[in-house]
Amino acid sequence: MYIDTHCHISEEDYDNIEKIIENIGNNIAIISGADEKSNYEVVKLCNKYKNIYGTLGIHPGQIDNLSDDIFGFIEQNINNPKIVGIGEIGLDYYYKNDNKQKQKEIFIKQIEIALKYNKPIVIHSREAAQDTYDILKNYDNLKKVLHCYSYTLEMANLFAKINVKFGIGGVITFKNAKNLVNVVENINIKDILLETDSPWLTPEPIRGTKNEPKNIPLIAKKIAEIKKMEIASVLQITTNNAINQFDLKI
Ligand SMILES: [Zn+2]
Numbered sequence: 001m002y003i004d005t006h007c008h009i010s011e012e013d014y015d016n017i018e019k020i021i022e023n024i025g026n027n028i029a030i031i032s033g034a035d036e037k038s039n040y041e042v043v044k045l046c047n048k049y050k051n052i053y054g055t056l057g058i059h060p061g062q063i064d065n066l067s068d069d070i071f072g073f074i075e076q077n078i079n080n081p082k083i084v085g086i087g088e089i090g091l092d093y094y095y096k097n098d099n100k101q102k103q104k105e106i107f108i109k110q111i112e113i114a115l116k117y118n119k120p121i122v123i124h125s126r127e128a129a130q131d132t133y134d135i136l137k138n139y140d141n142l143k144k145v146l147h148c149y150s151y152t153l154e155m156a157n158l159f160a161k162i163n164v165k166f167g168i169g170g171v172i173t174f175k176n177a178k179n180l181v182n183v184v185e186n187i188n189i190k191d192i193l194l195e196t197d198s199p200w201l202t203p204e205p206i207r208g209t210k211n212e213p214k215n216i217p218l219i220a221k222k223i224a225e226i227k228k229m230e231i232a233s234v235l236q237i238t239t240n241n242a243i244n245q246f247d248l249k250i
Pocket residue numbers: 006007008032088197
């Protein structure tokens with residue numbers, strides 16, 4: 001069994017959501033909200049499908065023109081048993097770097113919601129390693145994962161010390177993934193969560209098609225190769241990691 005700990009499944013991206021969800025079978029996908037519309041869709045899909053869990057949050061690239069009630073919606077739905085975290089939230093200075101202060105404020109505001117309801121957070125961080133670290137180090141005990149980890153091994157070692165887990169996805173299979181291979185080789189398998197970030201970042205050898213959660217085994221295969229482990233144990237250990245991280249009642 002596998003758990004895709006971070007992906008986006010929305011009618012906007014797929015012609016046939018039913019089929020994508022059917023392909024997950026008895027495995028699990030945790031779908032992530034990123035803005036008001038997708039948060040709403042996450043709740044809807046969680047309520048409808050047994051193998052779908054979700055997280056709610058506002059992505060750092062979506063913080064302009066927020067309605068007053070956006071955090072209200074998150075709080076109203078946070079106790080839904082299928083909603084297992086706050087995400088994806090964070091900092092993205094690649095996308096936009098003239099609003100760093102606002103990004104930090106919205107990030108921290110959502111971390112505080114996670115604390116209030118004792119939920120883990122799923123973090124998006126791009127070209128913002130130091131600021132992300134400086135914020136997260138104030139929340140040592142909070143369960144947190146850096147999804148689609150892209151920073152150095154040195155940073156990974158610092159993050160691991162403050163209880164951060166690492167979401168590893170299709171990028172690990174790419175030819176130019178030397179840095180990430182080095183990271184995965186050296187971090188503890190207990191700190192790794194598998195994710196596809198569907199519909200993006202499709203792993204090799206099917207890069208170029210639309211990604212979906214059923215591709216998780218391709219990522220597990222590559223990690224098994226790097227860490228010289230059996231694929232089955234990579235799947236088993238990372239599934240347990242995900243169950244613990246998101247406190248899944250399965
Ligand atoms: Zn994402």
